[in-house]
Amino acid sequence: MHKRRFFKFIAAGAASASLAGLFAACTEAPKPEFKGVDITGVDYARDLPLTDQFGERRHIKDFAGKVVAVFFGYTHCPDVCPTTMSELAQVKAELGIDGDKFVAVFVTVDPERDTPEILKAYMANFDPAFIALRGSPEELAAVAKDFKIFYKQVEGPTPTSYTMDHSAGMYMFDPSGHLRLFHRYGSPVQALVDDTRTLLAEKRSS
Numbered sequence: 001m002h003k004r005r006f007f008k009f010i011a012a013g014a015a016s017a018s019l020a021g022l023f024a025a026c027t028e029a030p031k032p033e034f035k036g037v038d039i040t041g042v043d044y045a046r047d048l049p050l051t052d053q054f055g056e057r058r059h060i061k062d063f064a065g066k067v068v069a070v071f072f073g074y075t076h077c078p079d080v081c082p083t084t085m086s087e088l089a090q091v092k093a094e095l096g097i098d099g100d101k102f103v104a105v106f107v108t109v110d111p112e113r114d115t116p117e118i119l120k121a122y123m124a125n126f127d128p129a130f131i132a133l134r135g136s137p138e139e140l141a142a143v144a145k146d147f148k149i150f151y152k153q154v155e156g157p158t159p160t161s162y163t164m165d166h167s168a169g170m171y172m173f174d175p176s177g178h179l180r181l182f183h184r185y186g187s188p189v190q191a192l193v194d195d196t197r198t199l200l201a202e203k204r205s206s
Contacts, residue, residue, distance in 0.1 A: 032198050035191035036172065036181035045070075045147045045171055045179045048105065050133035050140075053119040058133060060177045066103050067196045068173040072149045074110035074164045075122045080185060081106075082125075084170065087189050089126040094193045101175070102196055104130040109151035109166045111140060147171065174199045 048070065052058050060068065069088055073081035088104040095102055106123065108114040111134045114122075119132035135143065144151060151166040168185035172195060181195055 032202065034181055034195050034198060036183040036187065036195050038180065039182050040178070040180050042179060047146075048107065048133060048143060050107065050135040050143060051116075053116050053123060053132040053134075055116060058131065060173060063103055063105075063173070064177060065175050066101050067175060067199045068103055068105055068177075069192070069196075070105045070107065070147070070171040070173070072107045072109050072144065072147070072151065072166055073168075074108050074166070075114050075118055076110065076163070078163075080168050084168070084185070085126045085130070087192070088130070090189045091192045091196060092127060094189065095196060098197070098200055101200055106130065106132045107140075107143065108132065108134045109140065109144070109149070110153075110164050111135060111137065113160070172196070172199070174202065 047060050049057070049059055069091070071081075071084055071088070073084065075081070085104065085106065092099045092102050092104075104127070106119075108119065114132075114134055116134070119134060123130045123132050134140075143149075149167045151164055154163045154165055156162045170183045170185075170187070171179060172181040172183065172192075174180045180199060183192060183195075
């Protein structure tokens, strides 16, 4: 090939590649804007292999098609836990017809006192469709480590009146079972509703 034609060919190819790159950049889907902390792609909080209040072994994949809010707490908690669960019930109500695509999962850090029957009654205070999970001390320790959750028993006046210090944040999984968001304790209900709708919209458009 003639040298001048060769360079013209290279220049034309470079221009075409540049235009193709520009077109791809212009058509790339915009990154969703969340109210919570976007932790998409992290390599922790991978599963919840624990038993629910009905005696069924559970995993994140069981909730496919739903946005899942995961919170660690205990039923004797005086404030943080019931407040959070009440707010999650509000989130479901605010979603209206999409409420059945949202589920809260409560993981007890106090399996010694939180029996299946107690967990069943506790969930009924907020929404009977919400799931409570418990495991052996060893199972709980493994899951808490994977979710980077801190918990510690604090002695009370009697052996059974202890309290539990624990992390109060919340994780949110998208309908495909991928961990996407972290919400700190005290996040407004509307922020949780907005983020749930954003995650559901992603599913519809995919």
